[in-house]
Amino acid sequence: MPDNFQVGKQRLDRERRTNVLDQGLKGIHKHSHIAARAQKNNQEARQARHNQESDYSEFNQAGLRRINGYFFLILAIPAAYFMDFVILNRPVEYLVGLVFPEESKMMLVAKILMPLAILGLELYIATQLYFALVGEAPQRLWKNIAHCMVIVMPVMVIVTFVPQHFKVFQTSSWWIYALLLIALTILAGITHALVIFGGETAYEARSYFWFLWTNKRYRRIERQQDAKYRSEAAAGYAILTSYINNLNTFNRLYPEHAITAGPFDDITYRIMNQWAGYEILQRPGKPNNNPPHNPAPSPPNTPPTNNDEDATEEDGKNEYLRTILSSRIRSEESEVRP
Numbered sequence: 211m212p213d214n215f216q217v218g219k220q221r222l223d224r225e226r227r228t229n230v231l232d233q234g235l236k237g238i239h240k241h242s243h244i245a246a247r248a249q250k251n252n253q254e255a256r257q258a259r260h261n262q263e264s265d266y267s268e269f270n271q272a273g274l275r276r277i278n279g280y281f282f283l284i285l286a287i288p289a290a291y292f293m294d295f296v297i298l299n300r301p302v303e304y305l306v307g308l309v310f311p312e313e314s315k316m317m318l319v320a321k322i323l324m325p326l327a328i329l330g331l332e333l334y335i336a337t338q339l340y341f342a343l344v345g346e347a348p349q350r351l352w353k354n355i356a357h358c359m360v361i362v363m364p365v366m367v368i369v370t371f372v373p374q375h376f377k378v379f380q381t382s383s384w385w386i387y388a389l390l391l392i393a394l395t396i397l398a399g400i401t402h403a404l405v406i407f408g409g410e411t412a413y414e415a416r417s418y419f420w421f422l423w424t425n426k427r428y429r430r431i432e433r434q435q436d437a438k439y440r441s442e443a444a445a446g447y448a449i450l451t452s453y454i455n456n457l458n459t460f461n462r463l464y465p466e467h468a469i470t471a472g473p474f475d476d477i478t479y480r481i482m483n484q485w486a487g488y489e490i491l492q493r494p495g496k497p498n499n500n501p502p503h504n505p506a507p508s509p510p511n512t513p514p515t516n517n518d519e520d521a522t523e524e525d526g527k528n529e530y531l532r533t534i535l536s537s538r539i540r541s542e543e544s545e546v547r548p
Contacts (some may be wrong), residue, residue, distance in 0.1 A: 224464055224467060227459075262421065262428070286405055295325045298321075367398045450482055
């Protein structure tokens with residue numbers, strides 16, 4: 211009876227230790243594959259960023275003057291809208307009042323939409339001027355239209371401002387309003403000229419801001435995936451060291467039921483060995499290399515490049531885990547049978 215009890219106790223202990231080893235093996239595979247996917251995503255984002263910087267090298271090396279020109283052009287668009295809103299305020303009120311004398315909502319909608327329509331027309335003229343420069347539109351026609359549009363807006367400032375403050379110009383402080391009128395006229399001419407004649411710069415500015423946004427997005431993906439790679443590889447390495455200790459303990463307690471490490475797939479071999487800095491996992495049939503004394507993980511600054519990860523990497527892993535577990539259980543049951 212004591213012998214049978216001791217045999218049963220050992221059998222339960224072996225099963226418990228075998229389950230711990232199997233769980234550790236699954237954890238190693240899980241973290242290794244997640245780290246491999248993060249490493250691949252990191253490499254793809256880095257390659258995409260390098261390709262973009264190569265294709266748009268002029269933006270990557272753009273000077274401060276050129277970049278400021280892009281920002282000034284972008285700021286000129288809302289400035290032109292604001293000028294149109296101020297200039298067209300009274301004329302729109304008069305015209306809408308003739309059609310909808312008691313509709314305040316229609317008055318507000320017209321005040322918002324009319325400057326947008328003018329701005330849209332100016333942007334369309336700017337686009338046609340750009341096409342004219344590259345020979346896809348009649349250049350003289352659109353240049354004449356652009357000059358007329360630039361002249362019209364300052365004239366509208368004068369026509370709108372003077373009637374509103376006509377009495378003020380007859381007082382001693384007339385010069386203040388005269389300076390204000392001159393400033394508004396110049397501002398209207400400059401902002402609308404920037405919008406209308408900035409077609410080519412507008413295309414460059416749009417491409418530059420797109421380049422800036424995507425470049426920052428690629429860099430953010432690189433940082434996130436690199437952090438994920440390091441976290442998952444470190445977690446897998448911690449489980450691996452515990453797995454090796456548990457395996458050595460098991461083989462020392464039960465030498466007649468000795469278990470070999472693994473099985474591991476190519477991705478697990480690669481990730482764990484990369485993170486450890488030496489071959490902590492030896493491939494079957496490969497000569498044994500002595501690891502350094504008391505090794506510590508030393509991850510590289512940049513995860514190495516490898517594209518061996520495939521979408522089918524999870525399929526083989528579960529299959530050979532089930533196979534090894536079944537073979538171990540059958541072996542243990544055969545040992546305790548009378």
